[in-house]
Amino acid sequence: MSSRIRTTKQLARRINKEYFKKLAFIPRWRRLLSLIVTVLGLGWLVWYAFARDASIYSAGPLTKAHASLGSQCGSCHNQEKGIARMVADTQCLSCHDGPVHSARQVSTPACAECHVEHQGLETLMVSGDRMCTSCHSDLHTTGGAPKVAAAIHSWSNGHPEFDLPKQDPGQIKFNHKVHLKKDLRGLSGLVQLRCRDCHRPAGIGAPADPSGSVSGPRPSRAYMAPITYAGQCASCHPLEFDPRMTEVAPHKDPQVVHEFLVAKFSAYIQAHPELLPESARAQRIVRQTQDPLAGSAREWVLLRVADSERLLWTKTCLQCHRLTPDGALPRVAPANLNARWLKHGNFDHSAHASVDCERCHTAAAGSERTSDVLIPGAAVCRECHASGRAASAGTECTECHEYHDWTKEKDVRHSKVGL
Amino acid sequence: MVLACLLVPAPAFPADAAPGNYTGPGSCGSTSCHGGIRPRSDNAVLQNEFTTWTLQDKHARATGVLNNDVGKRMGVILGIDPSQSSKCLVCHSLNVPEDRQTRSFDKGEGVSCESCHGPASNWLGPHTQRGWQYEKGLELGMKNTRNLMGRAEVCLGCHLGDDNRSVDHEMIAAGHPDLYFELDSFTAAMPPHWKETDKDPWIDVRALAVGQGVQLRENLLRISREAKHFWPEYAELDCFACHHSLTAAKDSWRQARGYPDRRAGNPPWNSSRYVVFRVILGQLDRDSAARLDAGIKQVDELVSDIRADPAKIAQAAAQAATTADEVAKRMPGIQLDGSVGWRLIKAITANSDSIAGAGERSAEQAAMVLDSVFLASNRAAKVANSQQISRAIAALFQLVENPSAYNPAPFAQQMRSIGALVQ
Numbered sequence: 001m002s003s004r005i006r007t008t009k010q011l012a013r014r015i016n017k018e019y020f021k022k023l024a025f026i027p028r029w030r031r032l033l034s035l036i037v038t039v040l041g042l043g044w045l046v047w048y049a050f051a052r053d054a055s056i057y058s059a060g061p062l063t064k065a066h067a068s069l070g071s072q073c074g075s076c077h078n079q080e081k082g083i084a085r086m087v088a089d090t091q092c093l094s095c096h097d098g099p100v101h102s103a104r105q106v107s108t109p110a111c112a113e114c115h116v117e118h119q120g121l122e123t124l125m126v127s128g129d130r131m132c133t134s135c136h137s138d139l140h141t142t143g144g145a146p147k148v149a150a151a152i153h154s155w156s157n158g159h160p161e162f163d164l165p166k167q168d169p170g171q172i173k174f175n176h177k178v179h180l181k182k183d184l185r186g187l188s189g190l191v192q193l194r195c196r197d198c199h200r201p202a203g204i205g206a207p208a209d210p211s212g213s214v215s216g217p218r219p220s221r222a223y224m225a226p227i228t229y230a231g232q233c234a235s236c237h238p239l240e241f242d243p244r245m246t247e248v249a250p251h252k253d254p255q256v257v258h259e260f261l262v263a264k265f266s267a268y269i270q271a272h273p274e275l276l277p278e279s280a281r282a283q284r285i286v287r288q289t290q291d292p293l294a295g296s297a298r299e300w301v302l303l304r305v306a307d308s309e310r311l312l313w314t315k316t317c318l319q320c321h322r323l324t325p326d327g328a329l330p331r332v333a334p335a336n337l338n339a340r341w342l343k344h345g346n347f348d349h350s351a352h353a354s355v356d357c358e359r360c361h362t363a364a365a366g367s368e369r370t371s372d373v374l375i376p377g378a379a380v381c382r383e384c385h386a387s388g389r390a391a392s393a394g395t396e397c398t399e400c401h402e403y404h405d406w407t408k409e410k411d412v413r414h415s416k417v418g419l
Numbered sequence: 420m421v422l423a424c425l426l427v428p429a430p431a432f433p434a435d436a437a438p439g440n441y442t443g444p445g446s447c448g449s450t451s452c453h454g455g456i457r458p459r460s461d462n463a464v465l466q467n468e469f470t471t472w473t474l475q476d477k478h479a480r481a482t483g484v485l486n487n488d489v490g491k492r493m494g495v496i497l498g499i500d501p502s503q504s505s506k507c508l509v510c511h512s513l514n515v516p517e518d519r520q521t522r523s524f525d526k527g528e529g530v531s532c533e534s535c536h537g538p539a540s541n542w543l544g545p546h547t548q549r550g551w552q553y554e555k556g557l558e559l560g561m562k563n564t565r566n567l568m569g570r571a572e573v574c575l576g577c578h579l580g581d582d583n584r585s586v587d588h589e590m591i592a593a594g595h596p597d598l599y600f601e602l603d604s605f606t607a608a609m610p611p612h613w614k615e616t617d618k619d620p621w622i623d624v625r626a627l628a629v630g631q632g633v634q635l636r637e638n639l640l641r642i643s644r645e646a647k648h649f650w651p652e653y654a655e656l657d658c659f660a661c662h663h664s665l666t667a668a669k670d671s672w673r674q675a676r677g678y679p680d681r682r683a684g685n686p687p688w689n690s691s692r693y694v695v696f697r698v699i700l701g702q703l704d705r706d707s708a709a710r711l712d713a714g715i716k717q718v719d720e721l722v723s724d725i726r727a728d729p730a731k732i733a734q735a736a737a738q739a740a741t742t743a744d745e746v747a748k749r750m751p752g753i754q755l756d757g758s759v760g761w762r763l764i765k766a767i768t769a770n771s772d773s774i775a776g777a778g779e780r781s782a783e784q785a786a787m788v789l790d791s792v793f794l795a796s797n798r799a800a801k802v803a804n805s806q807q808i809s810r811a812i813a814a815l816f817q818l819v820e821n822p823s824a825y826n827p828a829p830f831a832q833q834m835r836s837i838g839a840l841v842q
Contacts, residue, residue, distance in 0.1 A: 173445075178544075181544055182548060183547055183548040183549050184547065185449075185451045185452055185547045186451050187450065187451050190547070190548075190549060236449075236450070236451055237449065237450055237451075238450055240450060240455070240456035241456070242456065243456050243457040282809075282813075283813070283816055284604045284605075284607040284608040284787070284790065284791075285601070285604045285605060285607075285608045285787055286599075286783045286786055286787060286816055286819050286820075287596070287599075287783075288608055307474050310473060310474065311470060311473055311474060314473060314528070315448045315454055315469060315470070315473055316448075316450070316454070318445065319445060319448060319449060319454075368522070369522075
């Protein structure tokens with residue numbers, strides 16, 4: 001009988017009885033790497049701390065508008081409240097104004113609820129109808145009935161018709177149909193006017209920079225430039241007042257016009273004394289009353305001024321303006337041209353430049369009365385801005401609306417950010 | 420029945436067949452249209468028509484006079500508000516009903532564009548277009564004022580009256596002037612706001628003859644209308660047969676002359692629309708003169724007889740009007756030779772006594788006609804003594820300055836002296 005080579009003892013020896021005194025490979029490296037990473041991390045932080053660079057704490061890139069703030073976290077993140085907290089409104093308002101949406105709103109969100117930073121957005125504004133409809137789908141106020149529709153769920157659900165006036169409040173007698181007709185007679189022949197001959201985007205025609213380079217802020221092109229006599233009317237409707245004069249009367253108050261006429265005719269008769277005294281025209285009919293004749297320069301001026309004013313007040317001015325007698329000179333009703341029709345929404349003509357004017361302003365070419373409102377209704381917008389359609393122009397609230405009521409904007413004087 | 424006719428109120432505006440509605444004078448006066456400050460030479464029309472009308476033409480002030488002192492006083496006498504009454508506004512404004520206005524316009528702008536040119540709504544738009552012809556407008560409601568007959572009819576609608584427009588003895592008593600007219604003189608006095616398209620060198624004399632013919636016809640029609648409704652209508656009689664200051668019998672030229680054609684005490688017909696025309700016709704259209712004479716003589720006798728039967732007057736006047744219409748229609752095409760002007764002056768002045776004797780209104784016509792014919796003649800062939808003739812005609816005007824002091828003898832004498840100045 002042969003004896004066993006491996007005894008139990010021998011076998012037991014194969015086990016390191018001290019194994020627990022030394023870490024195994026993985027745990028050892030885990031511990032080692034944890035230590036290294038922590039040290040490196042701390043070192044990285046210390047390195048940045050020594051370099052005074054806080055950018056490593058940023059949650060994401062800043063919007064372009066805030067890019068200049070760089071790594072000055074404290075500009076917005078109030079140290080006392082801790083960086084984890086949402087930036088307080090006071091921090092925003094130290095540089096920006098954010099006028100209240102409505103004096104009667106039941107709740108006011110914090111700036112950062114809508115304006116989310118560190119998302120790398122082009123602008124801070126976060127669109128999304130929910131921001132608006134959370135209130136406007138079931139609108140309540142702090143007192144009184146809402147002035148706008150109370151259940152707007154979206155552009156296609158609950159949005160009311162535009163709040164346009166029933167009549168154009170303008171007091172200038174204007175006939176679009178006549179002005180747009182074929183072969184309109186202009187001062188030097190027949191013309192065909194187009195919408196843009198009078199309705200020019202603001203900014204077009206602004207004086208060019210004398211240096212030749214484009215500089216300075218350009219006026220907004222969203223709205224049309226205001227209609228003025230000098231800009232739109234004067235070229236075809238000169239204020240001629242006497243065949244002897246090549247000048248035209250100023251487009252000003254009747255009193256100013258009167259003084260202008262007196263000055264012009266006084267100068268004229270001084271230069272032409274041979275016109276005095278006036279002699280009667282040959283009588284052609286019996287019982288004919290003679291027109292008054294001027295014996296002196298003063299009488300001549302009075303008669304000519306009276307003639308010119310008759311022509312101006314009863315023809316030239318009256319053609320466009322409403323005049324009422326007011327002593328010796330008439331009173332001219334203010335033009336009262338409406339500068340902006342859509343009071344709640346913003347409309348940008350430049351964004352719609354590829355669309356013909358008549359496509360939306362369908363009634364303009366046939367309009368004969370000043371009182372006609374020629375602004376299209378919501379149905380016209382919906383021809384392109386139609387939610388649910390495959391190829392639709394935008395239908396978000398923010399396409400047209402702004403939250404802040406910028407008519408109540410205040411000047412922001414102090415900035416704690418030294419730039 | 421007659422009473423019923425009298426009670427039917429006259430429409431506010433004469434029924435006119437012209438299609439279209441009225442746009443108001445403001446539609447025409449743009450500087451680029453008809454409201455320029457000076458006449459233009461690059462267009463068929465002057466384009467300062469509105470300015471001429473506004474500044475020089477009394478028609479533009481026709482509504483304004485309703486509110487002057489005489490107008491107000493007339494309103495008190497007649498028991499009407501002249502600025503509101505259609506009796507006045509039919510001639511003193513563009514008085515059209517609301518439903519014929521394309522936009523509401525001020526009626527106070529006088530006798531304006533559409534009063535004479537017709538309602539513009541149908542032609543206002545297209546009439547500025549390239550290739551437009553005047554005739555197209557006529558189809559669309561524009562009145563033909565280039566046609567001398569049409570022009571005279573437009574003027575006489577107010578300057579003599581028609582079915583809906585009249586100046587009767589009551590209005591004259593209240594202060595309205597007696598109506599009178601002579602197309603060429605009145606056109607010149609207006610003054611014209613157009614350039615004459617007709618290149619006829621005697622266009623003024625032709626217009627004068629047409630005006631005389633049309634006003635005679637319209638006068639006869641008016642007598643016929645009045646005689647059917649209300650007679651005697653004193654406005655048809657010679658005003659100054661009665662309205663003159665009375666002098667001692669020995670100084671009365673009327674009594675010295677006697678009343679050869681009528682019973683003493685009967686006021687005579689105001690024949691001013693015939694006596695001068697008759698002489699003109701004698702030169703231009705002898706046959707017409709002869710045809711008219713008999714009918715007119717009958718009207719003259721009947722109207723000048725205060726006891727005449729109105730039905731007979733109406734019939735005689737209507738009959739004479741038919742002849743007058745035929746004669747008037749011959750006038751636009753009548754032959755006028757180079758010497759017609761001086762010939763007419765000779766003929767008219769040769770009839771000094773009969774014209775001057777027909778009354779102050781006839782003398783008035785003679786003065787205006789002589790002046791018009793002289794100016795046209797002198798334009799055609801200037802004479803050396805034109806200034807002398809001018810002065811003599813001006814003196815003729817002076818003799819009718821005060822109508823109730825009118826005396827036929829010196830007037831006839833002055834007419835003869837004008838005739839003597841003309842070769």
